[in-house]
Amino acid sequence: MLNLVVCLKQVPMVTELPWDEKTGTLRRDLAAGMMNPACKHALEAALQIKEHHPANITVITMGPPAAEEVLREALALGADQAVLVCDRLLAGSDTFATSLILKEAIKKKCPKFDLILCGAYTADSETAQVGPQLAEELDLPAAAYVEKLEISGKTLRVRRLVDNFRETLEMEFPALVTISMENYKPRYTGLAGLESAFDKNDVVILDAKALGLTAASIEKKGSRTKVRKVFLRKTQKGNVLLQGAASAVVTEFLDKYQRKIGTVIGKSIEEKKSDEKK
Amino acid sequence: MQSIFFQERTLQLNPCAKHKLIRDSVRTFAETELAPVASAIDRAATFPREIIEKMRPLNYFGLQVPREFGGAALDSVSAAIVVEEISRVCAAIGLCVTVHNGVAVYPFLRFANAEQKKHYLPKLAEGELIGAFSLTEANAGSDSASVETTAVKRNDAYVLNGTKIFVTNGGVCDLALIFALTGSEQGKPQSSVFIVESKYPGFLRGELEDLCGMRANPVSSLFLEDCCVPENNVLGRIGDGMKIGLATLDNGRIGVAAQALGIAQGAFEAAVKYAKERQQFKKPIASLQTIQNYIADMATEIAAARLLLYRACSLKDEGMPFGCEASMAKLYCSTVASRVTSLAVQIHGGYGYSKEYDVERYFRDAKVTEIYEGTSEIQRMVIARSILSQLIL
Numbered sequence: 296m297l298n299l300v301v302c303l304k305q306v307p308m309v310t311e312l313p314w315d316e317k318t319g320t321l322r323r324d325l326a327a328g329m330m331n332p333a334c335k336h337a338l339e340a341a342l343q344i345k346e347h348h349p350a351n352i353t354v355i356t357m358g359p360p361a362a363e364e365v366l367r368e369a370l371a372l373g374a375d376q377a378v379l380v381c382d383r384l385l386a387g388s389d390t391f392a393t394s395l396i397l398k399e400a401i402k403k404k405c406p407k408f409d410l411i412l413c414g415a416y417t418a419d420s421e422t423a424q425v426g427p428q429l430a431e432e433l434d435l436p437a438a439a440y441v442e443k444l445e446i447s448g449k450t451l452r453v454r455r456l457v458d459n460f461r462e463t464l465e466m467e468f469p470a471l472v473t474i475s476m477e478n479y480k481p482r483y484t485g486l487a488g489l490e491s492a493f494d495k496n497d498v499v500i501l502d503a504k505a506l507g508l509t510a511a512s513i514e515k516k517g518s519r520t521k522v523r524k525v526f527l528r529k530t531q532k533g534n535v536l537l538q539g540a541a542s543a544v545v546t547e548f549l550d551k552y553q554r555k556i557g558t559v560i561g562k563s564i565e566e567k568k569s570d571e572k573k
Numbered sequence: 574m575q576s577i578f579f580q581e582r583t584l585q586l587n588p589c590a591k592h593k594l595i596r597d598s599v600r601t602f603a604e605t606e607l608a609p610v611a612s613a614i615d616r617a618a619t620f621p622r623e624i625i626e627k628m629r630p631l632n633y634f635g636l637q638v639p640r641e642f643g644g645a646a647l648d649s650v651s652a653a654i655v656v657e658e659i660s661r662v663c664a665a666i667g668l669c670v671t672v673h674n675g676v677a678v679y680p681f682l683r684f685a686n687a688e689q690k691k692h693y694l695p696k697l698a699e700g701e702l703i704g705a706f707s708l709t710e711a712n713a714g715s716d717s718a719s720v721e722t723t724a725v726k727r728n729d730a731y732v733l734n735g736t737k738i739f740v741t742n743g744g745v746c747d748l749a750l751i752f753a754l755t756g757s758e759q760g761k762p763q764s765s766v767f768i769v770e771s772k773y774p775g776f777l778r779g780e781l782e783d784l785c786g787m788r789a790n791p792v793s794s795l796f797l798e799d800c801c802v803p804e805n806n807v808l809g810r811i812g813d814g815m816k817i818g819l820a821t822l823d824n825g826r827i828g829v830a831a832q833a834l835g836i837a838q839g840a841f842e843a844a845v846k847y848a849k850e851r852q853q854f855k856k857p858i859a860s861l862q863t864i865q866n867y868i869a870d871m872a873t874e875i876a877a878a879r880l881l882l883y884r885a886c887s888l889k890d891e892g893m894p895f896g897c898e899a900s901m902a903k904l905y906c907s908t909v910a911s912r913v914t915s916l917a918v919q920i921h922g923g924y925g926y927s928k929e930y931d932v933e934r935y936f937r938d939a940k941v942t943e944i945y946e947g948t949s950e951i952q953r954m955v956i957a958r959s960i961l962s963q964l965i966l
Contacts, residue, residue, distance in 0.1 A: 327593070327597075329597060361590075363590070364590050364593070364594060367590065367591070367594060368594055368598075371594070371598075483598065483601065483602050483627075483631055484594075484598040484601075484631075485630065485631045485632050485645070486595065486598075486599075486631060486632040486633065486636065486645035486647060486651075486655065487632045487635075487640065487644065487645040487646070489591065489594055489595050489598060489645075490591075490645050490646055490647050490648075490651065491640075491646075492591075492594075493590075493591045
């Protein structure tokens with residue numbers, strides 16, 4: 296029996312949220328929550344593993360009480376247990392603190408895991424850090440941005456796309472992967488599953504105390520980063536009119552823009568010039 | 574058992590987490606699968622079989638069927654939300670789902686015997702059989718006693734003859750509940766309901782109707798020509814036609830209300846989006862007070878319609894009489910749908926009158942919700958009759 300853990304995050308349903316000017320935090324209250332898309336792909340990967348191997352899926356999320364919703368959705372899709380880490384003390388955790396807290400939750404509720412799956416990144420902050428940091432905390436072999444998983448015995452083979460080339464890696468369980476959105480298109484949630492996901496009050500809720508965390512320890516080991524300022528980068532689009540004789544316009548154009556268009560046509564203009572000379 | 578006075582009961586007006594999740598899930602499905610084709614299937618009047626196949630494993634055809642028969646066992650608010658969300662994107666498929674669940678499957682849940690349930694419910698819940706409900710005839714609509722189709726007992730079967738018209742799902746149904754005359758009692762015609770499979774000899778379909786809206790739903794006539802139906806296929810008892818018809822229509826009205834509400838919601842969202850985008854006098858038309866008034870009225874009416882609908886649903890779930898409330902919900906939701914879709918076209922201006930924008934389709938789809946499953950006039954009759962029959966108001 297494979298023990299799979301899927302870490303999920305609830306994110307706001309819209310991609311561009313306004314933020315609080317004073318604190319620099321997103322105004323998450325302005326939009327309803329949903330399961331982060333990459334996390335949904337990670338859950339799908341786990342569900343597909345479960346279709347081919349005997350497996351048990353535990354889903355974990357950290358968030359406010361309403362984050363239980365993504366756990367119920369995961370139960371509807373076929374997860375077996377759900378754990379919500381929820382405590383005011385933990386609010387505002389950065390990725391470092393989040394990975395420490397998730398480590399404690401996993402050690403407490405699913406210590407004998409074989410594989411932890413996370414979404415490669417989140418739609419709201421896109422740091423892509425929690426998965427790799429969690430692997431570091433648990434001292435696990437890990438691969439990020441995975442698009443395909445194969446399991447044989449205790450070995451996990453993963454394929455991923457890195458800088459335009461594909462690499463295949465192998466690792467032994469226990470391990471951690473973060474799943475990209477290339478593959479593992481999430482299935483639709485069936486209505487019967489949704490109805491039965493609310494049958495039982497079976498989501499385990501852990502607070503800081505249950506994880507052995509105190510205000511002091513959170514202070515000491517907690518968030519290392521602080522958001523100082525959030526600002527919107529202003530971009531401007533404008534038209535540039537080049538005027539004059541054709542040859543002068545072309546020369547001016549190349550002088551100004553050849554670096555930019557070189558990549559678009561796949562060959563730098565310098566190269567093209569030297570080709571022509573030959 | 575606990576006294577009902579000690580059960581915790583508060584008036585729940587806000588959607589619970591389950592209802593939100595059901596809404597989100599159906600919306601995702603509808604926007605991914607139905608939205609890209611909704612306009613094309615309307616124009617070509619084609620039934621999207623391949624999408625129906627995708628809906629089957631997700632329990633869209635067994636919304637309130639108990640799990641033992643393979644259904645989703647949803648509460649009525651959830652089932653209404655499902656119909657609402659499908660109709661928000663594609664009302665014709667919302668219609669297919671609500672007719673199948675609301676008036677074809679529901680009578681099985683209420684009136685079928687154990688054997689019929691065991692035989693038919695799993696296939697209906699799985700969508701292997703698509704159901705239709707067949708009361709309307711050329712000379713009988715709301716007046717169900719005027720049905721002219723006949724059923725005559727011959728050996729261990731009933732022989733059905735007659736013509737049914739405007740049968741929703743008629744072109745694709747695998748099973749229809751047919752209302753037919755089986756005699757008379759004290760001078761009054763007595764009707765009964767028969768479970769008729771489309772594969773029975775003598776079951777024939779007419780041409781598909783060329784309708785103003787809901788064009789992707791194959792509405793057709795059904796002809797019964799010496800159609801032999803096994804005597805075990807009588808739903809309920811002989812003579813139960815009126816009873817089954819009335820109970821089923823009460824439930825069907827909740828479905829049509831949900832559908833109308835979904836259409837209104839879809840048109841409303843399209844109108845708000847357009848009002849923010851469309852620039853006139855160098856500013857979005859949403860900044861004009863007249864447009865804002867329209868938007869405020871639409872939003873308020875939709876919210877009121879939704880509350881009426883969910884009230885009828887929760888009465889049904891609590892086992893209370895819900896006929897009058899279902900009629901109120903159906904009357905109001907369909908009126909709101911017509912008004913909101915008309916305003917949505919108005920906000921779109923000339924573009925709204927063009928097939929380039931979805932509001933034109935919503936506008937056509939909305940109208941029939943004021944007509945089928947009992948016209949608005951009939952709903953008022955039902956509501957008034959219920960009010961006037963009460964001894965104390």
